[in-house]
Amino acid sequence: MTRFVGRRLLQALVTIFAVVLIAFVFGRLAGSPAAQLLPENATQEQRDALNAELGFDRPVIVQFGDYLGGLLRGDFQNSYRETGTSSMALVAERLPVSLHLGLVGLAFALVLAFGAVLIVQYTGSRILRSTVLSVGSVRASIPDFFFGLLLVLTLSVHLGWLPSLGNSAPLSVLMPALTIGTGQFVVYTRLLDNSMSLEGASDYVRTARARGEGRAFIVFREVLPNAILPVLTLAGINLGAFLGGLVLIENVFAWPGLGQLIVGSVYARDFPVVQSGMIVVAALFVAANLLVDLVQGVLDPRVRLA
Amino acid sequence: MARRHAPVLALGLALALTLTACGSGSDTAASGGEQELPSITLGAVTEPTAVPDPLVDGSLAGYSYYYNVFDSLTRLDASGELQPLLATEWTSSEDLTEWTFTLRDDVTFSNGAPLTAQDVAFSYTTILENPASDPYTYMRPLESVEVVDETTVLFRLNTPFSPFPSITTSVSIVPEDVYTELGSEGFADAPIGSGPYTFASRTPGVEYVIERNPDYWGESAPFEQVTFQTIADADARLNGVLSSSLDVALIAPNQVDSLTGAATLANTESNGVTFLGANSTSGPLADVRVREAIELAIDKDALVTGVLSGRAAVATQMIAPPVAGFDPSIEASETDVDRAEELLAEAGYAGEPITLSYAIGGRIPLSEEIVQAVQGMLADVGVTVTLEGMDQSTFSSRVYDKKDIGGLYLNTYAPSQMDGDPVVEDFFAGGYNDYAMSPESAALVQATREVAGEERIAAYGDLMTFNIDNRQMIPLYVPETNYATTDGLAWAPRADGLFLFGALEK
Numbered sequence: 162m163t164r165f166v167g168r169r170l171l172q173a174l175v176t177i178f179a180v181v182l183i184a185f186v187f188g189r190l191a192g193s194p195a196a197q198l199l200p201e202n203a204t205q206e207q208r209d210a211l212n213a214e215l216g217f218d219r220p221v222i223v224q225f226g227d228y229l230g231g232l233l234r235g236d237f238q239n240s241y242r243e244t245g246t247s248s249m250a251l252v253a254e255r256l257p258v259s260l261h262l263g264l265v266g267l268a269f270a271l272v273l274a275f276g277a278v279l280i281v282q283y284t285g286s287r288i289l290r291s292t293v294l295s296v297g298s299v300r301a302s303i304p305d306f307f308f309g310l311l312l313v314l315t316l317s318v319h320l321g322w323l324p325s326l327g328n329s330a331p332l333s334v335l336m337p338a339l340t341i342g343t344g345q346f347v348v349y350t351r352l353l354d355n356s357m358s359l360e361g362a363s364d365y366v367r368t369a370r371a372r373g374e375g376r377a378f379i380v381f382r383e384v385l386p387n388a389i390l391p392v393l394t395l396a397g398i399n400l401g402a403f404l405g406g407l408v409l410i411e412n413v414f415a416w417p418g419l420g421q422l423i424v425g426s427v428y429a430r431d432f433p434v435v436q437s438g439m440i441v442v443a444a445l446f447v448a449a450n451l452l453v454d455l456v457q458g459v460l461d462p463r464v465r466l467a
Numbered sequence: 468m469a470r471r472h473a474p475v476l477a478l479g480l481a482l483a484l485t486l487t488a489c490g491s492g493s494d495t496a497a498s499g500g501e502q503e504l505p506s507i508t509l510g511a512v513t514e515p516t517a518v519p520d521p522l523v524d525g526s527l528a529g530y531s532y533y534y535n536v537f538d539s540l541t542r543l544d545a546s547g548e549l550q551p552l553l554a555t556e557w558t559s560s561e562d563l564t565e566w567t568f569t570l571r572d573d574v575t576f577s578n579g580a581p582l583t584a585q586d587v588a589f590s591y592t593t594i595l596e597n598p599a600s601d602p603y604t605y606m607r608p609l610e611s612v613e614v615v616d617e618t619t620v621l622f623r624l625n626t627p628f629s630p631f632p633s634i635t636t637s638v639s640i641v642p643e644d645v646y647t648e649l650g651s652e653g654f655a656d657a658p659i660g661s662g663p664y665t666f667a668s669r670t671p672g673v674e675y676v677i678e679r680n681p682d683y684w685g686e687s688a689p690f691e692q693v694t695f696q697t698i699a700d701a702d703a704r705l706n707g708v709l710s711s712s713l714d715v716a717l718i719a720p721n722q723v724d725s726l727t728g729a730a731t732l733a734n735t736e737s738n739g740v741t742f743l744g745a746n747s748t749s750g751p752l753a754d755v756r757v758r759e760a761i762e763l764a765i766d767k768d769a770l771v772t773g774v775l776s777g778r779a780a781v782a783t784q785m786i787a788p789p790v791a792g793f794d795p796s797i798e799a800s801e802t803d804v805d806r807a808e809e810l811l812a813e814a815g816y817a818g819e820p821i822t823l824s825y826a827i828g829g830r831i832p833l834s835e836e837i838v839q840a841v842q843g844m845l846a847d848v849g850v851t852v853t854l855e856g857m858d859q860s861t862f863s864s865r866v867y868d869k870k871d872i873g874g875l876y877l878n879t880y881a882p883s884q885m886d887g888d889p890v891v892e893d894f895f896a897g898g899y900n901d902y903a904m905s906p907e908s909a910a911l912v913q914a915t916r917e918v919a920g921e922e923r924i925a926a927y928g929d930l931m932t933f934n935i936d937n938r939q940m941i942p943l944y945v946p947e948t949n950y951a952t953t954d955g956l957a958w959a960p961r962a963d964g965l966f967l968f969g970a971l972e973k
Contacts, residue, residue: 196868197860198516200525200601207598208868214599243671244518245652251671310702317710325710326510326703327696329674415510415698415707417673425672425699428860429516 169454173447180443181232184436185225193217194241194430215241228436237440238433240426248433251422252441258328259411259418262341263403265334267396269342274349274392282357282380290354297347305406309340309413326415337414341407345399349392356388363387390461397453400445504679506692507956509966510704510716514672514697517601520655521639522593522646525601530637530883531966532695535677535688537639537660540568540587540620541632547738547789547885547962549632553582553640553661563627563917568635570618574684576642577665584620588612589643591622605634605889608916629919633791633886663688663969672697686970689957693968701832708951715952715966719832720778723949733950735960738790739881740782741831743823743841743941744866746873746902751821756814757850758938760807761875762800764848765841771944774836778949782942784931785880785894789962792887792915794928800935807848820851822874829859831879832946838877867899879946885963891915891930894940903939 194215195208209218216224231238237249277297281290300308316336317325324330360366361384369379408420415421419438426434515529521537534542542552554568574582591612594602608628613621624631645659658666663685664677675695679688698704698716705722707713708730715733718726726732743761751757767781783799786792825831825838835856842852852875857865865872878900882889894900895908911933915926934940950960961967 191861192864193868196864200604203601203604207604211599242516242518246671254670255672310706313703313706313710317712318706321710323710324712325706326698326712327673412700413703415696415700415703417670417697421699422672428858430860430864 166451169447169451173444173451176447177440177443180439181229181436182225184439185228185432186221188430188432188435189221189224191430194432197428197430198241237437240434241431242426242429242434248431248437249441251434252419252437255417255419255422256441258416259407259420261328262334262337262411262416262418263400263407265338266341267345267400267403269338270345270349271392271396273342273346274353277346277350278353278357279380279385281354282361282384283376293350294347294354297350300343301345301347305340305344306409306413308344309337309410312336312340313413328416333414333416337410337416340410340413341403349395352395353388353392356391357384360384360388390457393456393460394453397449397456400449504689504691506694507690507714507958507968508694508696508712510698510707510713511675511695511966512697512699512704512717514675514695518652518655519658519669519675520651521658521660522590522602522641523597523600523651523655525604525637527883527964528695532675532677533639533660534662534965534967535664535693535969536658536662536666537641538574538582538662539638539640540570540635543636543885543961543963545735545959545961545967547791549636549885553587554635557632557635559629559631563629563631563919564624566622566624566631567615568620568622570620571684572618574661575682576645576659576661577680577682578642578645578659579682580642580644582640582642582661584614584617586643587620587640588614589646590638590640593646594638602638605637605884609634627917629916629923630791630886630888633884633888637884664693667692688969690968695966705951708953711953713953714956715950715958718949718951720775720947720949721833722951723776723778726951729953730951731954733952733956733958733960734778734947735962736780736787736789737881737946737948737964738787738883738885738962739879739964740785740787740945741779741837741877741879741943742782742785743943744872744876744878744900744902745939745941746875747939748902750874751814751816751819752874754814754816755938756810757816758941760810760814760816760848761845761850762938762941763803763807763810764850765844765941765943766802767799767943768802769844770837770840774833774840775944775946779944779946782945785934785940785942786887786890786927786931787881787945790882790885790887790890792891792923792927794924794931797928797931797935804848811849816850818849818851820853822855823852823876824855824857824862824865824872824874825877826859826862827856829862831877834877837943841877870899870902872902881964883963883965887927888916891927895930895934900940903937905937905939908933908937908939 193212195211199207199211212218237247240246240248240251243251277293281293313325316323323336324333327333366379366383369383407418408424411418411420423435423438511528513528515524516526517524519529519532521533538553540552540554542550544550553570553574555571557566557568559566570584576582594600595606595609597603608624608626610623610625615621642659646654649657663680663683665680667676667678669675676692678692679690698707701719704716705718705725708716711729723732745752745758747753747758771777771779771781781799784794784797823838823842825834827835838854842854845852866878880890880893891912892898896912897904897909911930915923915930918926948960948964958968
């Protein structure tokens with residue numbers, strides 16, 4: 162177990178290092194930030210002075226070395242725009258906002274998918290199954306940002322029921338989360354349905370039927386626990402990856418999350434914030450995968466430490 | 468046992484999360500209902516690019532806060548005219564190198580301390596001593612600031628500079644003791660000003676909130692609270708106003724027709740000119756005949772009516788009408804396709820490709836449509852244009868840092884202080900948009916600074932005529948600035964594009 166966790170931690174560090182390297186190098190390729198940070202009629206001397214102050218007059222490899230050295234000491238560098246504020250502090254401020262949206266979105270997806278599949282499995286209705294899958298597929302084929310806009314136009318602009326943007330009102334999370342949830346709905350539905358159908362054909366189910374167990378007992382107590390593993394795996398991985406996908410949705414709903422921060426920082430050439438954001442996203446992704454592996458082991462002894 | 472409960476647990480957790488999200492409260496929109504004075508929310512496009520200390524940051528987004536929380540010596544009214552604010556009057560020496568400003572004696576900061584000439588001198592001197600600050604870029608002519616007495620300040624310049632009062636519109640006056648004690652970043656977190664509003668709170672990237680200053684020395688502000696909410700996406704801003712989540716927001720020209728129901732249009736002529744810059748140092752563009760042909764081939768009327776839905780006016784010169792220095796006697800160059808073809812033939816232009824660089828989704832609304840239309844118009848006379856789009860920061864960096872645009876580029880310049888001086892400095896006296904670097908135009912720019920009034924307009928006229936003769940820059944149009952607002956909002960747009968929520972000017 163210790164070796165397993167140790168190996169995974171090492172993998173995590175390598176992944177994060179790679180992400181940092183890529184973010185750093187691509188950022189430096191995009192040019193120096195003074196032109197974005199100073200007004201347009203600033204003199205060349207002012208620009209040169211600011212670029213030098215931020216270290217952009219030195220070779221990239223030296224800058225990277227300095228940056229890595231700082232990381233080891235827990236110094237993520239200050240934001241170029243919010244001078245005096247650590248870039249990681251800015252990221253930490255936005256992370257919960259994005260996680261909130263991501264978790265509620267995931268909850269929507271899971272609740273809808275589990276609800277639909279359990280009804281389908283319990284009733285065994287083929288019409289219901291194909292209806293659910295068709296509706297889910299149609300929704301999944303509409304790009305999220307477009308579906309989000311449709312929601313805004315109907316629920317906010319036309320009906321005036323929900324706030325169209327921001328996260329200041331408690332109900333603000335509904336529309337963006339619904340966009341995420343319905344978008345992922347069909348994936349979970351298909352996965353869980355397949356998995357449950359497969360399990361339904363296994364010997365222990367036949368045995369349970371032979372024992373005279375009721376349909377509800379078989380579906381909920383026998384099949385579901387065994388079929389849930391692939392869904393949880395996917396949910397875990399998605400949870401790690403969702404931050405990347407949130408960028409578009411955060412933009413449509415002006416949701417002040419990590420995605421908006423990173424994109425805004427890219428445009429403003431605020432490299433430390435971009436790098437810190439990437440570190441956090443990569444760490445979350447790695448952590449989610451690790452968690453999925455560990456939870457799998459707990460839920461299913463067959464995959465334990467395989 | 469644990470295995471049995473896992474799915475139930477997962478479902479329960481999911482449900483709980485959903486319920487938490489749905490459960491609390493039912494208030495949706497931001498605006499207050501029964502209060503005597505309404506609170507409003509504004510959809511801001513960006514936030515300040517630096518820590519919002521008015522003596523350091525000079526971003527457009529920043530000025531919208533500072534103008535509400537701080538006062539300056541003078542202020543531009545909505546139409547761009549210079550008006551007294553903290554200063555009641557000002558005079559200059561004969562040679563325009565010494566300027567004396569007389570201050571009001573009844574102004575207090577929101578902490579109760581009186582605003583004195585010493586605070587004014589401190590604010591200017593702090594900027595002068597910090598070359599890394601944004602406002603420093605406007606201070607080039609300023610040599611020193613002296614306190615003459617409690618209500619008199621003397622500015623000494625290093626050169627004759629007739630537009631000096633326009634600079635005083637943008638410098639916020641801060642209390643010396645508070646600023647010295649807190650330092651720049653500390654002051655940005657807890658600013659004290661003398662303006663119609665006071666600072667309430669700030670969340671970087673999310674919002675900035677100001678509240679009415681009940682003790683304001685001037686006419687009291689019409690809103691209890693104003694929230695500047697940063698919303699980068701134009702559709703999100705429009706939908707925000709349409710759904711009453713926002714009270715006012717900047718929108719694009721092609722969104723104007725989508726305004727219905729609860730939202731109304733507020734618009735004004737802007738202070739900027741959208742133009743084609745030209746790197747005339749090499750390639751086909753080095754020939755003035757090619758540059759002239761390009762201007763003659765572009766149907767600016769068609770750009771305005773066809774692409775911009777009429778939400779702009781054809782530019783006659785490189786200065787917009789509301790900006791000081793605009794010469795009304797100059798007329799727009801007429802489209803003349805035949806003459807353009809003649810000129811190209813004379814110049815021996817044989818279809819060598821010319822790049823046209825522009826920012827996608829950046830500062831210029833509909834930039835892609837504009838450059839495509841220009842490309843088409845130029846193709847009609849045989850000019851081959853290759854489009855080169857990039858994001859705004861890359862574009863800005865190439866124009867304003869590396870100065871390495873080759874060919875044509877679509878750009879705009881809108882001077883916040885509503886004076887032509889920084890514009891002509893940039894275009895014609897060796898600035899970032901000046902590829903020609905002509906000593907002749909630089910001398911004409913200097914000449915504008917040594918005269919005032921009608922003579923100054925005439926000097927600008929000479930400069931603009933020089934540009935028409937040399938076609939260094941091709942003015943296209945002056946856009947309208949369009950806002951979606953909720954009905955009956957006590958607010959009017961300003962030519963300088965800043966948001967001011969003080970009492971409306973009569």
